[in-house]
Amino acid sequence: MESIRKLMGREAFWGYVFITPILIGFAVFMFYPLIASLYLSLTESDGINPSSFIGLENYTTLMADEEFLNSLKVTLIYVAGTVPLGAILALLVAVLLNQKIRFVNAYRTAFFIPVITSMVAVATVWKWLYNTDYGLINGMLAKMGLYEPPWLASEEWALLSIIIMSIWKGLGFNMVIYLAGLQNISVSLYEAAKIDGANGFQRLFHITIPLLRHTTLFVVIMSIINSFQVFDQVYIMTNGGPADSTSVIVFYIYQNAFLFFKQGYASAMAYILFIIIFIITFIQMKITNRKDVV
Amino acid sequence: MSVKNEAQAGRIDTKTKNRIIRFCVHVMLIAGAITMILPFLWMLSSSLKTTNDMYTFPPTWIPNPVMWENYLYMFQSAPWGVYAWNSLKVSVLVVIGHVIVSAMGAYAFARLKFPGRNVLFIIILATMMIPYHVTMIPTFKILRELGWLNTHWALIIPPLFSAFGLFLLRQFFLGIPKELEEAARIDGASYPRIFVSIILPISLPALTTLAIFTFMTQWNDFLAPLIYINDELLKTLSLGLATFQGTYTTQWNYLMAGSFIVLLPILFIYIFAQRYFIEGVMMSGMKE
Numbered sequence: 235m236e237s238i239r240k241l242m243g244r245e246a247f248w249g250y251v252f253i254t255p256i257l258i259g260f261a262v263f264m265f266y267p268l269i270a271s272l273y274l275s276l277t278e279s280d281g282i283n284p285s286s287f288i289g290l291e292n293y294t295t296l297m298a299d300e301e302f303l304n305s306l307k308v309t310l311i312y313v314a315g316t317v318p319l320g321a322i323l324a325l326l327v328a329v330l331l332n333q334k335i336r337f338v339n340a341y342r343t344a345f346f347i348p349v350i351t352s353m354v355a356v357a358t359v360w361k362w363l364y365n366t367d368y369g370l371i372n373g374m375l376a377k378m379g380l381y382e383p384p385w386l387a388s389e390e391w392a393l394l395s396i397i398i399m400s401i402w403k404g405l406g407f408n409m410v411i412y413l414a415g416l417q418n419i420s421v422s423l424y425e426a427a428k429i430d431g432a433n434g435f436q437r438l439f440h441i442t443i444p445l446l447r448h449t450t451l452f453v454v455i456m457s458i459i460n461s462f463q464v465f466d467q468v469y470i471m472t473n474g475g476p477a478d479s480t481s482v483i484v485f486y487i488y489q490n491a492f493l494f495f496k497q498g499y500a501s502a503m504a505y506i507l508f509i510i511i512f513i514i515t516f517i518q519m520k521i522t523n524r525k526d527v528v
Numbered sequence: 529m530s531v532k533n534e535a536q537a538g539r540i541d542t543k544t545k546n547r548i549i550r551f552c553v554h555v556m557l558i559a560g561a562i563t564m565i566l567p568f569l570w571m572l573s574s575s576l577k578t579t580n581d582m583y584t585f586p587p588t589w590i591p592n593p594v595m596w597e598n599y600l601y602m603f604q605s606a607p608w609g610v611y612a613w614n615s616l617k618v619s620v621l622v623v624i625g626h627v628i629v630s631a632m633g634a635y636a637f638a639r640l641k642f643p644g645r646n647v648l649f650i651i652i653l654a655t656m657m658i659p660y661h662v663t664m665i666p667t668f669k670i671l672r673e674l675g676w677l678n679t680h681w682a683l684i685i686p687p688l689f690s691a692f693g694l695f696l697l698r699q700f701f702l703g704i705p706k707e708l709e710e711a712a713r714i715d716g717a718s719y720p721r722i723f724v725s726i727i728l729p730i731s732l733p734a735l736t737t738l739a740i741f742t743f744m745t746q747w748n749d750f751l752a753p754l755i756y757i758n759d760e761l762l763k764t765l766s767l768g769l770a771t772f773q774g775t776y777t778t779q780w781n782y783l784m785a786g787s788f789i790v791l792l793p794i795l796f797i798y799i800f801a802q803r804y805f806i807e808g809v810m811m812s813g814m815k816e
Contacts, residue, residue, distance in 0.1 A: 248719035249642030256633035256652070259689030264655050267666035274665060281669070327560060330553050337554075343802070344561035347568070350794050350805055352748040354766040355787040358773055359571045362780050370570050373586040402564070410809040434549070463659050466750045470770060487661050492755060497665050504662045515657045 275501035281491075285498060292502035302503060304478055305486040308393060312482060313461040315397035316404070321453050323401065324408030329442060331409070332416045342413075346406040353403065357470035360399045361386065364471075389479040392472050396480055400467060404460075408453045415449030416442070448522065455518040459511050483507055568791075575599070575784035582781050595781070602785045605776070610761050611768035612789070618683045618764060619746040623739050625684070630693030630738060631731070635723050637694065638701035639709065649698075656691045660751070668755060682756035683764070687746065693738055696811045700734035701727060733807075740801050741808035747794055765790045 275292055279285030296302050327345055331338055348356060363370050364385040372382040385395045419442065427437050443450075465484040468474060474481035474489075483503065491500035569589075574582065575598055576591040602608065636642070637649050667686060668677075676682045704727065712722050728735070753767040763771065769786050776782050798805060 244719065245640050246642035249636045249640035249645065252632045252636035252640065252719075252723070253648065255629045256689055256694060257648070259629065260652060260655070262670065263667055263686045263689055264658070264663060267663035267670070268658065270666035270669070271662050281665075327557075330557055333550070333553055335550055335553055335557075337557075341557045341561050342806075343798075344564045346806070347795070347798070348564060349809070350744055350798055352750075352766055352769075352790050352794070354748075354750050354769050355790040356567065358769060358783055358787045359567050362574060362784065363567055363570060365780070368583050368585055368587060368780075370566075370587055376586055402567075406564075407809055410806055411812075414810045459657065459659075463661065469750075469754075470773065484659075484661055487664075488751075488755075491665050491668075501662075501665055504659070504664070507659055508662045511657055511659055 271501045271504060274498050275505050277498045279498040279501075280495045281497045282495070288498075292499050293506075295499070296502055296506065301478065301481070302483075302486060305481050305483045308479070308481055309462060309464070309483045311393060312397060312400075312464055313458055315394070316400050316461050317454060317457045320401045320404055320457055321408060321450065324405055324453065325412050325443075325446070325450070327405065327409045328412035328416055329438065331413060342409075345409050348403045349406040349410075353466040354470055356403060357399070357467040360395075360467075361471050364395055386472055387476065389477050392476060392480045396464075396467055396471060399471070400461075400464065403467075404457070408457065411453055412446065412449060415446050419445050451518065451521060455514060458514055462507060462511060571784045571787055571791075574781055575788050577781050579779070579781060598781050598785050599789075602782045602789075605782070606768060606772050606786075607761060608765075608768065608786070608789060611763055611765045612793075614680070614762060615747055615764040615766075616793075618680055619743050621684050622687050622746045623742045625688040626690065626693055626742050627735055627739050629688050630690070630697050631728065631735065632723070633694045634697035634701050635727055638698045639727070640719065652691050653695060656695075664751075664755070671756065677756055678758050678762065680762060683746075683749075683752055686752070687742075687749075692812065693742065696738055697731065697734055699811070700731055704730055733804075736801075737804045737807045737811065740797070740804040741811075743797070744794060744805070744808075 274285070276287060276289055277285035278288050278291075331342055331345075364372075366372055366382070366384055366387055369385075371385070375382050383391050386392050423441055423445075424437055427441060432440065463484055464482050465488065468480050468482050468485050469488075472480040474485050484507070487500050487503045487507070490496045490503065573589055573591055576594050576596065577598075578591070578593065578595050581588065581591060637645060671677050671682045671686075674681070676685070708726055708730070709722055712726055717725075748766060749764075750766045750770070753764045754770070757763055757767060760771075769783075769790050772786050773783055
């Protein structure tokens with residue numbers, strides 16, 4: 235022990251000692267599973283009997299699996315439905331909260347509460363809000379004499395219902411990131427613009443939004459990555475139904491892996507999800523053209 | 529508004545204009561805040577209604593009579609106390625382990641020089657974009673081999689190792705002045721000693737942020753308990769609520785009471801630790 239310490243010097247020795255726990259953890263729960271999962275995706279495996287190597291068959295089967303293609307489509311609609319609107323609303327709320335007004339803390343808390351709460355619990359609450367017979371939402375719509383949508387009960391409305399709920403849940407998260415971005419914009423810029431006679435909207439579109447483009451890029455990319463992995467609210471609110479209209483990709487992976495015991499097949503799907511997310515992250519890095527964080 | 533200002537006609541215009549703008553801002557924010565809070569009020573109100581009261585249309589807001597018994601009945605119909613204890617136990621142990629593992633790693637990556645440091649850090653950081661579901665199935669198999677399926681080990685051990693925690697603390701440690709350490713080095717303090725008696729105490733805010741954020745993530749986690757836990761008495765609150773929903777599909781008043789029980793502890797912590805929640809989110813925004 236002492237000789238190793240002398241050989242590499244005290245500092246390096248302790249460096250390796252300190253990173254040992256996290257390295258072992260990553261080896262066991264990240265790097266090994268990453269490779270095992272890739273191998274698994276090339277096998278037929280029910281998780282109980284020995285698996286047999288079948289090459290790329292899982293991937294070719296997937297390309298013709300209507301349920302999988304449907305889950306990709308549903309996920310893409312979910313991403314397209316939540317990400318842009320979620321980002322725009324978060325920016326709007328952040329800009330409003332960045333004014334010198336009273337009760338800022340109370341407002342911020344209201345928007346942030348959904349972020350910290352359990353998705354399972356709020357999804358349960360929203361399921362009851364959306365109840366077509368006795369729910370609050372249709373109750374209010376009825377009072378106003380408006381159309382009462384069938385929400386979670388219909389193929390046309392179920393995914394939209396989940397999208398609305400998810401925007402509500404995630405708004406505060408992006409709002410906080412935007413608020414942090416707004417604090418980096420120098421007040422003198424706004425004052426100069428004011429002197430030049432720019433009104434509030436001009437300041438928003440010519441100063442705030444352009445200067446927040448890095449924040450926006452980050453918010454959008456992170457939202458896309460998270461939205462591709464949506465699961466909890468689907469499991470609780472619709473269980474993928476009605477008629478697979480909310481069966482997102484992670485839900486289909488979960489079903490295959492743990493209900494149908496097709497672990498090889500599920501791994502192939504997970505890798506396709508990984509590739510999609512990898513491409514998005516790669517695009518982000520290209521756009522920001524960042525120097526690495528180290 | 530003072531008389532002096534009224535005399536200056538031009539200023540009045542901008543002042544009134546500012547007032548109108550501020551009024552509009554408040555209206556928009558109040559509308560938004562109500563939308564955010566309404567579901568929680570509806571949950572509370574529903575949880576205190578009689579079953580008859582639940583099924584009236586259009587719905588009413590004030591429960592009459594107020595059924596505190598719903599909570600009693602709910603506690604009798606499923607082992608909520610056990611769920612809550614399990615959630616607390618798992619979350620607290622993950623917080624402790626995660627903070628220790630992350631802090632140790634972060635100290636080495638931020639302050640100590642050793643061959644391969646930057647490469648290792650970049651590799652670990654790069655795993656942040658890997659979706660959980662890619663490693664999920666092999667992790668399940670590893671836990672089965674270890675005999676940890678359907679035990680709390682399955683919920684406690686894997687989340688101890690995260691790139692997020694490592695990154696967050698490393699970022700903070702990098703900002704600590706080198707002089708503090710050098711003075712201790714001259715006094716002959718070892719690296720572990722510097723870590724424990726200089727770095728950790730100075731980093732308390734960052735450690736708290738990570739602890740709170742980790743607690744929230746674990747408390748709310750659903751997928752891992754869903755996959756790993758079958759035993760009724762080992763379930764966490766999230767999973768317990770999901771099971772409860774499967775059994776009491778139409779008893780919405782009990783379901784709302786259950787949801788409230790799941791939310792309450794986090795809301796309670798938020799009251800006291802607001803800034804750490806917000807900082808946790810801001811730090812996750814700093815990955816950029």
